[in-house]
Amino acid sequence: MKKSILFFLTVFVFSTIYGQKANFEKAEKFSVSNMREWVGDLGVQGNWLNDVDRFWYSFKTSDGKKFIMVDADARTKEPLFDSDYMASELTKLTSEPYNALDLPITNIEFKDDNETMTFEVDEIEFTYNIRTKELVKGDKVEEEDRERWKNYSPDSTWIVFAKDHNLYLMEADDPDSVEIQLTEDGERWFSFAASAGDTVKDERVRAAARWFNDSQKLFVNRRDSRHVEDFWVINSLADPRPTLETYKYPMPGEENVPQDSLSIFDVETKSRIDVDASKYVDQALGGTYFGAGGGFFMGDSSDKLYFIRRDRTWSKIDLCVVDTETGEVTELINEVSKPYFNTRYARLDVIEDGEDLIWFSERDGWAHFYRYDSEGNLKNRITQGNFNVGSISQIDTLNRQIYFQAFGREEGVNPYYPMYYRVDFSGRNFTLLTPEDASHTFNISESSKYFVDNISRVDEVPRSVLRDNNGGLVMELETADISRLEEAGWKMPKPFTVKAADGVTDLYGVMWKPFDFDPEKKYPIITHVYPGPQTEPTPTRFTFNNNVPLAQVGFIVVAMGQRGGHPVRSKHYHTYGYGNLRDYPLDDNKYGLQQLADRHSFIDIDRVGIYGHSGGGFMSTAAMFVYPDFYKVAVSSAGNHDNNVYNMWWSEVHHGVKEVTKTIEEEEKEEEDIEEQEEADEDEEKEEKTKTVFESRIPANQELAENLKGHLLLVHGDIDSNVHPAGTLRVVEALINANKRFDMMIFPGMRHGFGRFSEYFNRMKRYYFAEHLLGDYRNNVDITDF
Numbered sequence: 001m002k003k004s005i006l007f008f009l010t011v012f013v014f015s016t017i018y019g020q021k022a023n024f025e026k027a028e029k030f031s032v033s034n035m036r037e038w039v040g041d042l043g044v045q046g047n048w049l050n051d052v053d054r055f056w057y058s059f060k061t062s063d064g065k066k067f068i069m070v071d072a073d074a075r076t077k078e079p080l081f082d083s084d085y086m087a088s089e090l091t092k093l094t095s096e097p098y099n100a101l102d103l104p105i106t107n108i109e110f111k112d113d114n115e116t117m118t119f120e121v122d123e124i125e126f127t128y129n130i131r132t133k134e135l136v137k138g139d140k141v142e143e144e145d146r147e148r149w150k151n152y153s154p155d156s157t158w159i160v161f162a163k164d165h166n167l168y169l170m171e172a173d174d175p176d177s178v179e180i181q182l183t184e185d186g187e188r189w190f191s192f193a194a195s196a197g198d199t200v201k202d203e204r205v206r207a208a209a210r211w212f213n214d215s216q217k218l219f220v221n222r223r224d225s226r227h228v229e230d231f232w233v234i235n236s237l238a239d240p241r242p243t244l245e246t247y248k249y250p251m252p253g254e255e256n257v258p259q260d261s262l263s264i265f266d267v268e269t270k271s272r273i274d275v276d277a278s279k280y281v282d283q284a285l286g287g288t289y290f291g292a293g294g295g296f297f298m299g300d301s302s303d304k305l306y307f308i309r310r311d312r313t314w315s316k317i318d319l320c321v322v323d324t325e326t327g328e329v330t331e332l333i334n335e336v337s338k339p340y341f342n343t344r345y346a347r348l349d350v351i352e353d354g355e356d357l358i359w360f361s362e363r364d365g366w367a368h369f370y371r372y373d374s375e376g377n378l379k380n381r382i383t384q385g386n387f388n389v390g391s392i393s394q395i396d397t398l399n400r401q402i403y404f405q406a407f408g409r410e411e412g413v414n415p416y417y418p419m420y421y422r423v424d425f426s427g428r429n430f431t432l433l434t435p436e437d438a439s440h441t442f443n444i445s446e447s448s449k450y451f452v453d454n455i456s457r458v459d460e461v462p463r464s465v466l467r468d469n470n471g472g473l474v475m476e477l478e479t480a481d482i483s484r485l486e487e488a489g490w491k492m493p494k495p496f497t498v499k500a501a502d503g504v505t506d507l508y509g510v511m512w513k514p515f516d517f518d519p520e521k522k523y524p525i526i527t528h529v530y531p532g533p534q535t536e537p538t539p540t541r542f543t544f545n546n547n548v549p550l551a552q553v554g555f556i557v558v559a560m561g562q563r564g565g566h567p568v569r570s571k572h573y574h575t576y577g578y579g580n581l582r583d584y585p586l587d588d589n590k591y592g593l594q595q596l597a598d599r600h601s602f603i604d605i606d607r608v609g610i611y612g613h614s615g616g617g618f619m620s621t622a623a624m625f626v627y628p629d630f631y632k633v634a635v636s637s638a639g640n641h642d643n644n645v646y647n648m649w650w651s652e653v654h655h656g657v658k659e660v661t662k663t664i665e666e667e668e669k670e671e672e673d674i675e676e677q678e679e680a681d682e683d684e685e686k687e688e689k690t691k692t693v694f695e696s697r698i699p700a701n702q703e704l705a706e707n708l709k710g711h712l713l714l715v716h717g718d719i720d721s722n723v724h725p726a727g728t729l730r731v732v733e734a735l736i737n738a739n740k741r742f743d744m745m746i747f748p749g750m751r752h753g754f755g756r757f758s759e760y761f762n763r764m765k766r767y768y769f770a771e772h773l774l775g776d777y778r779n780n781v782d783i784t785d786f
Contacts, residue, residue: 020554022770024786026515027549030490031759035544038484042542043454044464044477046070046443049114053445055452056080056108061481064101067108068477069130072450072466075475081130090121093137149204153215158267160218162186162193162207167220169267182265182272189248190224197247209265212302217324219264219305221286221296227256233719237749247721252644252651253696257312260285264305264324273327277320280311281659281692295346299353306332306348306357312694314340314653319348319359319376332376337362339578340653344534344567345388349395356425358382358402360389362571369402371425382427385409388568390418396448400425403433403444403451403469407568413437414495414508415569416540416561417457422469433471439540450474456541458510459492480542489515493547498595500563501587505573509538509560509592512551517602524607524773525556527593529623530616531585532565533574533654537616546762553766554774556603558596562588581643581655582699585619586626607773611635611765614723614752617715618643618701621731624712625704633772635765637715638752641727642700657696664689700727705734711772713743715761717750743768 028034040060048055053072058065067080087100098104098121108119115131118138125138149161152172159170165186168179186192188199194206209220231249236242250257262275262285277285285307286295295308302324309318319333335341342362349358356379357372367388371379382402383389387409394403403422408415410432420434420442434440436455444451449469456462464477482490493512500507514523528547530537537559539545551557562585564577577584589610597605610620610631617639623631643651712735716728725746735742745764747757754761763783770776780786 020774020776022553022766022774022776023514023516024553024766024770026552027766028784028786029488030515030549030552032544032546032549033759035485035490035548038482038488039544040065040481041478042456042462042480043441044443044452046452047108048443048445049110050112051446052114053447053450054114055445056110057452057477058105059478060102062484063481065103067103067105070466070475070477072445072474077475077477081128081133085133086128086135089135090126093126093135094122094124096122147204149206151207151209151211153211153218153267154213155215157215160207160209160211161204162191162209163204164201165191165193165196165198167192167207167209167265168204169270180270182270183263186222187226189226189228190222192220192222196223196225210296212298212305212324213300214302216268217264217266217302219262219296219324222261222263224259224261225250228258229254229256231721231724233721233724235719235749245719245721249721249724250648251646252648252655252657252698253694254648255693257282257648262307262322264322264327273324275322275327275329277307277309277322277329279309279318280316282312282694284310284312295343295348297348297350299350301353304354306350306354308343308346308348310341310343311659312652313657313659314343317341317346319357321354330376332357333359333372335361335363339575339656342367342567342571342574343653345390347392349392351395351397351425358392358395358425365571367567367571369404371427380427382423382425383430384427386570387415388570390568393420393442393451394444394448399448401429401448403442403448405440405442410437414457414540416508416536416538416566418568420451420453431470433467433469435471444469452477457495458539458542459495460542462542490548491515496558496560496596498560498592501591502563505563507561507563507588507592509558511596512547512557514551514554519602521602522604523554523556523602524609524769525558525593525596525603525605526550526609526611526769526773527589528557528559528616529585529589529610529612529619530614531562531577531619532567532615533577534567536561536565537612549762550766550769553770555609555769556600558593560589560592562592578654579656580699581651582618582622582701583626586623589619589623590627590630607632609633609635609769609773611637611769612639613637615640617641618727621701621712621714622704624710625701625707628707628709632710633712633769634710635713635715635768637754637761638717638720638723639701639714639728639731640723641731642702643698643727644696644700645724645726645730647722651698652694652696655696655698657694660693660695661690662693664691700730702730702734705731705740706738708735708738708740708742711743711768713745713765713768715745715747717747717752717754719749720752722752 044057046055056069058067069080070077083100087098090098105119110117116129118127123141125141127136151160157172159172161168167182189196194208209218211218225248228248228250230246233245234242264273297306304321306321309320315338317335318331320329320331322329347360354374359370369382371382388407390405392404405418405420417439422431434453438455438457441454453467454464461480463479466474493510496509498507528537547557564584567574597603608631610623612620617636618641620634621636624634640646714728716725747754
């Protein structure tokens with residue numbers, strides 16, 4: 001009798017706790033694509049007209065799509081045109097019917113008179129005068145010029161391009177297309193072409209060149225990768241035979257890494273200056289590993305070029321200027337920033353051709369703007385305080401003011417919300433322009449008198465307003481229409497704050513619940529992770545993401561930051577993971593989940609899942625290995641599990657690279673004639689020489705694979721040339737060697753993102769968590785046959 005009762009209780013507990021039924025149908029209903037269809041526009045993109053404070057925008061709600069013209073000075077908002085009239089006129093001209101509630105008008109452009117606009121409908125160009133209401137049908141729009149090799153000068157008189165890895169010029173209006181060759185020393189992997197590995201010989205291709213603003217000169221930051229080791233992926237889907245893709249890929253601590261050079265070309269004389277900017281071993285010119293051209297800046301004229309130079313450890317940064325006539329380089333600013341300089345927001349703004357230089361620095365532990373003169377002398381700090389500046393939206397040189405975003409300045413406001421401010425060059429008159437406790441975007445007029453402010457957060461309906469340059473409200477523009485979403489049963493997610501494992505640092509997150517949430521039930525919790533350090537997984541704006549359908553399966557889903565994450569917070573915060581690239585985010589995530597479980601009785605802390613992509617794939621697998629008794633299930637996609645086979649830039653800046661001076665013994669023979677040399681073979685002199693090398697070794701996930709206790713799904717694209725599949729396969733080998741059961745899925749023909757397989761992956765992810773956190777095992781073969 002006792003055994004029967006015990007068996008009954010065991011079955012009852014398993015069925016009620018681990019045998020919950022997954023709601024895949026609701027997950028499908030609230031797919032990202034469906035939610036986007038149910039909601040129109042979430043914000044206003046103001047398209048400012050030339051030289052006036054007027055702008056137009058389009059906005060779609062359940063009532064239809066409207067086109068609006070706003071006159072900021074007059075405080076008026078009216079239709080850009082009558083949609084019924086426009087639909088009728090289009091039908092008259094084309095004989096095709098049009099829906100006035102959803103006109104397919106695209107590519108609106110106003111001419112200089114600010115009355116005449118052109119637009120496209122069904123690949124036909126039309127011209128419309130908003131004053132006379134005259135609509136004229138034009139010609140069929142020709143396919144966009146796909147000749148990407150053409151890089152026009154700002155005044156449109158010259159074209160620069162590359163051919164066979166060398167640099168060429170051509171007059172834009174030359175009917176004979178006479179090519180003017182500027183270089184002869186270009187070659188594959190040390191090329192003047194944008195694609196340094198291009199094997200095309202005689203075709204014109206895009207050049208790695210940038211024009212000066214006055215069109216008189218151009219420059220090329222050429223990178224020598226000839227000695228960098230090759231990396232490979234195999235495209236198994238290539239037809240008829242799989243193909244091998246070869247590319248250069250420097251890894252952390254390697255000796256042969258890209259070497260930068262800088263060349264400047266004069267258009268009139270066709271002369272060339274190769275700039276000697278050498279200072280550090282394995283230095284970088286431009287200073288960054290992202291963005292178009294890196295850190296190169298210029299004023300209105302082409303007499304000088306400013307650029308960032310950094311050492312390989314990323315801790316030494318110089319702002320330099322080169323005289324483009326002589327090639328002479330002058331170092332204006334030198335900074336040592338340990339453990340590394342935050343190049344994510346690094347910038348220089350050249351004012352009045354160099355009379356003022358606006359420079360970004362974290363020298364006091366916070367990101368701020370500093371004002372220098374043309375000689376590199378500090379004039380004044382522009383911003384200061386325990387907050388971080390971000391991007392600059394506009395510089396008003398007439399009034400000597402800066403409009404910019406900043407994070408964490410306002411008490412009680414989420415520090416990840418971009419707030420916008422205005423400040424004088426002198427640092428005075430610091431003014432908050434966007435007061436709401438929300439995320440803001442900023443679209444300012446050319447006159448700097450007005451701006452469109454899109455106000456959004458995850459738990460509020462987005463709205464758009466027009467403000468003046470003091471932050472005063474001029475008018476309400478639009479509010480997003482989420483009525484269809486709410487009718488379907490959608491509910492807002494909930495922001496939350498927890499402490500980091502140090503007990504004092506605030507971490508910010510968002511929680512998604514099932515829309516049929518029952519507070520009396522216990523739900524598994526899944527944490528969506530990304531370790532940073534350039535961003536975090538927590539959304540700050542009203543958005544649709546895959547955490548919504550995942551929650552509908554029957555989970556509590558959360559995303560939160562951790563120390564070592566986003567650089568919009570303090571230098572101490574975002575560099576926390578330096579030297580510990582594998583393990584640093586785990587304690588904070590675990591402690592945050594435990595706090596949430598303490599607050600909410602509906603969270604079952606014994607059923608914890610974790611997932612992430614790229615760095616999140618790396619982090620989710622590491623969590624399973626470091627805390628195998630806490631994290632029970634993980635889906636890890638495209639993870640850089642072994643950063644020793646990831647690119648040198650990411651790994652060396654965020655984990656660290658050590659500069660080492662080694663002594664090398666070399667045998668040198670005396671400069672003697674042949675007879676004397678033969679006699680002296682046994683008396684060779686030894687001389688000590690030194691050599692600078694760089695060393696880096698990063699802890700990898702496979703080193704802990706034997707710790708796995710839960711369920712792990714590893715996913716990767718087989719031609720991922722960013723995070724190579726080698727990292728995942730090294731974990732696979734370690735798991736096999738440790739006799740561990742795990743799951744693996746390879747997406748053929750996919751790179752770092754999963755493209756056309758993304759929805760398949762999301763469904764498989766939901767199945768995997770349902771099986772191992774809910775105990776709902778399905779045997780259907782068709783993935784959508786629930």
